[in-house]
Amino acid sequence: MDALKFDKSKLPSRHVTEGPERAPHRSYLYAMGISEAEIHQPFVGVATCWNEAAPCNIALNRQAQAVKLGVKSAMGTPREFTTITVTDGIAxxxxxxxxxLASREAIADSVELTMRGHCYDAIVGLAGCDKSLPGMMMAMVRLNVPSxxxxxGSILPGRVPAGAAVPEDFANRDLTVQDMFEAVGRHQAGTLGNAALEILERVACPSAGARGGPSTPNTIGRVPQAGGAGLLQSPGAPAP
Known part of the structure; x- marks a missing residue:
């Protein structure tokens, strides 16, 4: 126990790291490559809604690695975990x-269960979709730990390649998925052909990130900054 540097007497993680009776628990932690010093540091959950369901989530695991480096530099022990997302853009x-809508509750429940079940002391949560953003925040409020x-972040805008056969009002300007909904309407009205629609759908969303434009994730993403739970200026950075 010489590595003990923190007074964990009031931290949740004391229930899984401190005292002789927690030797079985510590054996599981050693199995994952955690050092003695790291075991006796505060445990910080790094929760993401990473999955391959949609571009909103696809970059979150890479962003989480940067978060974990930050936690380690501050003498914390990061523990990464993930939860589900149902993305409106595809659903x-x-x-x-x-x-x-039901996915919001599942996200909040699963994050809360993981944090409580493993006795993590704090949480950094990363999310990118309409329901994962409030779901993650709901879990933070329920947990009442440092969060x-x-x-x-948002998808970058797309552009039609020079010379592509699309209507002039789609050329030489930024495009987002919102333009795709307009394009579908024009296709149904018979004013946009199949070939032009296929060109637009291939370029409208050129990167990882949440739905571009003044849409739900980009507005909800600013709520935690206003409420004191988010990093200043972070909502304005595109996902890449």
Whole structure:
């Protein structure tokens, strides 16, 4: 126990790291390559909604690695975990939309359960979609531990290649997925052909990140900054 540097008598992680009776618990921590010194530091959950469901989430695991380096530099022990996301950009317009709002509660529940079950002392949460943003924040409020929220950021705008056969009002300007909804309407009205629609859909979302434009994730992403849980200026940075 010579590595003990922190008074963990009031920290949740004392229940899994301190005292002879926690030797079985510590054996599990050693199994994951955690050192003795790291075991006796504060445990910080690094929670993301990373998955391959949508571009909103696809970069969160890479961002989490930077967060973990920050936690380590401050003498904390980061413990990364993930949860689900149902993304409106793909779930909408069909039966999958019934899963969207319910996913918010599942995200909040799963983050809270992981944090409480493993007795983590603090949390850094990263999210990027309509329901994962409030779901992560709801978990933080329930947990009442030191919390930092990070919005994963928006998709960069796209551009049609020079000379591509699309209507003039789609050329030479930034495009987002919102333009795709307009394009679908024009296609249904018979004023936009199949070839032009296919060109637009390939370029409108050129990077990882949440839905571009003044949409739900980009507005909700600013809420934690206003409320004191988010890093200053962080909501304005694109996902890449």
């Amino acid at each position: 909408m317009g069909h039966e999958g939309m019934r899963s969207s 930092v929220f990070i919005y994963g």
